[in-house]
Amino acid sequence: MCGYHRAVDMISEVIGSVRAGNVGARPVHASGAWGMRYDAFAGSGFHILTRGDAWLITRNEEPVALTAGDVVLSPSGAAHGLSHAPCGFGELPPAVMAVEPPPVEPSDVEFLCGAYRLDRGRAHHYLRAMPDVVAVSPDYDRHPELRSLIGLLGADTAADRPGTRATRSALLDLLLVHVLRLWLEDEGGVTWPALDDPVVSPVLREMHASPEKPWTVQRLSASSGLSRTAFTRRFTAVVGEPPMTYLMNWRLDRGARLLRETSSPLATIARQVGYATEFAFAGAFRREYGVSPGRFRKSV
Incomplete structure (x- = not known):
């Protein structure tokens, strides 16, 4: 349950x-x-x-x-x-x-x-x-x-x-x-392995709840109780991609939602999803979505 x-x-x-x-x-x-x-x-x-x-x-x-x-x-x-x-x-x-x-x-x-x-x-x-x-x-x-x-x-x-x-x-x-x-x-309630993994699941919840924190692989592995190498190997096997790749995608997904659902300034959204400046967020967003955050917001 x-x-x-x-x-x-x-x-x-x-x-x-x-x-x-x-x-x-x-x-x-x-x-x-x-x-x-x-x-x-x-x-x-x-x-x-x-x-x-x-x-x-x-x-x-x-x-x-x-x-x-x-x-x-x-x-x-x-x-x-x-x-x-x-x-x-x-x-x-x-x-x-x-x-x-x-x-x-x-x-x-x-x-x-x-x-x-x-x-x-x-x-x-x-x-x-x-x-x-x-x-x-x-x-x-x-x-x-x-x-x-x-x-x-x-x-x-x-x-x-x-x-x-x-x-x-x-x-x-x-x-x-x-x-x-x-x-x-x-399916019996067990379909996404990452949610039931005792090591990866708590880390995912922390990443999702606080994407604005300055996460590193070292900090994430310390939270999991594993060494950096062991944690990275386990996270990648369970989730399907390395922890920092997953974190980047999660931050940008969250940013896209905030662009669509709020009128918050770009600098505010950048901080909320873990980017130090709006320029850093805009650059990462453009690489993933193929369009600037401003144009994305207008398009939706």
Whole structure:
């Protein structure tokens, strides 16, 4: 149970990181023979099948049958497709993302699509550690709040109204939280090894809670109780990248979120994420995101 609560904390941080992207959601209706391909993108997305049956199509796995209520999650934007019948991924035409008019009569299949698109950067490390595409079959009797959220998102995507950007972002946040929780439950709550490692997990919590501290490998290893070499080896094996690389990415992810969600001056954000000057932060941000912090803030 303790590991599960640590994972829920990580979900909060994952949600915070994807908020640096642009949010989109739309309903899709299909009848007869249909299929569509969603190519890979930087970000996270999901589909909620609200009516009818469908098949989840991926490049390397067998097609997966879906029924109404199932949720498909692409944690780090991997390519996938949906179809009326099993087929090869290459047989599917690309999805057209334009807004559709409401159907005159009920369609055979209806689903909601939602995504956070990161124009710059990449999906959070823990999202990239998940399978490329996962399908979840929620128990709506146990989780009636999820049914309510899906209903709200359906109503929100039916028409654009004042405040749509705020409501859609909040609904996608909540839906992604619930879907990730359900997936963790299905997997037994142990899916991200770093969260259960007795040495690495406490260090990660310190790095996440206080990115502004002048961390070094020496300070981090001292916190872990291991030698510098042993700590670096263990952290890299568990997390997938060296500690200072992870810290830099975490700081820049946090900075991107602050640029999007606040109007704080660049110098303030730089200090909050561990950079001595705004120039140092701006240089690192530009190398990772390919654009200056100011232009990034304007773009979102």
